[in-house]
Amino acid sequence: MKNWNSVEEKWREQLSNKSEDIPEGLWSRLEERLPERLEEKPSRRFPIYWAAAAMLLLALGLSWNWNPALEEGAAEVTRVIEKTEAPVEKAATSVSEALIVPTKATESTFTKARFERVSMEESPVNVVEESPKEEIVATVPATEKKDESPEIVTVRLDIDPIEEEEVKPAFTQQKRRKSLFGKIVGEIRQALDGEPVNWQKLKEGNASFENSIHTVANTYVKTEENLKRTLQIQ
Amino acid sequence: MSTRLPSFTSEIELIAACRNNNRQAQQALFQKMAGKMLSVVKRYISNTSEAEDTLMEGFVKVFSKLDQYQGGGSFEGWVRKIMVNEALMSIRKNKDRYPVDIDVAFDLAHPDETLMQLGLQEIEQLIASLPTGYRTIFNLYAIEGYSHAEIAQLLAISEGTSKSQLSRARALLQNQLITLQL
Numbered sequence: 001m002k003n004w005n006s007v008e009e010k011w012r013e014q015l016s017n018k019s020e021d022i023p024e025g026l027w028s029r030l031e032e033r034l035p036e037r038l039e040e041k042p043s044r045r046f047p048i049y050w051a052a053a054a055m056l057l058l059a060l061g062l063s064w065n066w067n068p069a070l071e072e073g074a075a076e077v078t079r080v081i082e083k084t085e086a087p088v089e090k091a092a093t094s095v096s097e098a099l100i101v102p103t104k105a106t107e108s109t110f111t112k113a114r115f116e117r118v119s120m121e122e123s124p125v126n127v128v129e130e131s132p133k134e135e136i137v138a139t140v141p142a143t144e145k146k147d148e149s150p151e152i153v154t155v156r157l158d159i160d161p162i163e164e165e166e167v168k169p170a171f172t173q174q175k176r177r178k179s180l181f182g183k184i185v186g187e188i189r190q191a192l193d194g195e196p197v198n199w200q201k202l203k204e205g206n207a208s209f210e211n212s213i214h215t216v217a218n219t220y221v222k223t224e225e226n227l228k229r230t231l232q233i234q
Numbered sequence: 235m236s237t238r239l240p241s242f243t244s245e246i247e248l249i250a251a252c253r254n255n256n257r258q259a260q261q262a263l264f265q266k267m268a269g270k271m272l273s274v275v276k277r278y279i280s281n282t283s284e285a286e287d288t289l290m291e292g293f294v295k296v297f298s299k300l301d302q303y304q305g306g307g308s309f310e311g312w313v314r315k316i317m318v319n320e321a322l323m324s325i326r327k328n329k330d331r332y333p334v335d336i337d338v339a340f341d342l343a344h345p346d347e348t349l350m351q352l353g354l355q356e357i358e359q360l361i362a363s364l365p366t367g368y369r370t371i372f373n374l375y376a377i378e379g380y381s382h383a384e385i386a387q388l389l390a391i392s393e394g395t396s397k398s399q400l401s402r403a404r405a406l407l408q409n410q411l412i413t414l415q416l
Contacts, residue, residue, distance in 0.1 A: 003345065004345050007349045007350055008377070011376065011377065012376065012377050015357065015358075015377055018358075020269050022269055022272060026268065030293055033290060
């Protein structure tokens, strides 16, 4: 006696290979549907909301960094650093060359030149003669000061190295950009509304910002003087 | 259909070309499978034009979802599943109800011997004579090989309903055998 499962299995086998005749024009009808359907499918690789988010972030980033006054200050600091560091190295090298070259021709680095002591007796050097009034300010380590004798020429370069602390105020200002930017935006809005704007108030509210500008300016002047002096030595 | 199409050496190559929206490859795939798939769809939808429409909808889906075919199982099986789903959707759209209560007083344990002797056309005729609901469940279980759990999920019915509908479909088939004098 057969059961239903065997009947169904037989039917399944028979039906699985069954194929109908496809009427003419069925593909053409399908082809008509295909383009519009397949064109609908491709989704945006970069969805619109992601693009909007990216634009917003970009705008925020730009507005966050944009502050002409601070940029000016920062640029000035950079300029000072550039101006100081390069010539100092150069000047130091040239001084050491003038005094030490024959003995230490190959070692004319900035660090060594700073603390080198040159004995006039030991080296047949053509020392550049300086006028008696012209004073070469020196920064020699304290331990070496006691060995000073008439025969020894000590070269001191009083070049204030740019310490990180001096640049720091500008950095701290950067942190305050947000609030400052908010204030500026507020003032602009006020101006757009037709209300009088007190720009001086902005400056007053940021005393440290003003101080940092002065610090930068002072550093610049100080460094410039030092550079001039160094060049005179040359 | 008489257009000479470029031959694709393997099924993988043909599928890859279809994925790239190569129209000739799509036509080749259609020609290769449409006959079989129309037969599948017709088992669920007896109306010819409706079955052809469902077939086309199914192929549109096949071409648009080709990226989802991972190549794990048989491609024909994957296409067949899409066609079955499309047929079920079409039935649902036309508001045909699946289960219909009919009192059948046949002993279902032992089917008539004649059922084993039937030819392909007779089997199709017999299945087509079933009401839509019974036919759907019988096709899914007996011909496509779905389990009752899968049928229940597909048709949003309980497993028990699927089982009872299948036994009633079987009984009705036996009954139809006499009615149709096969």
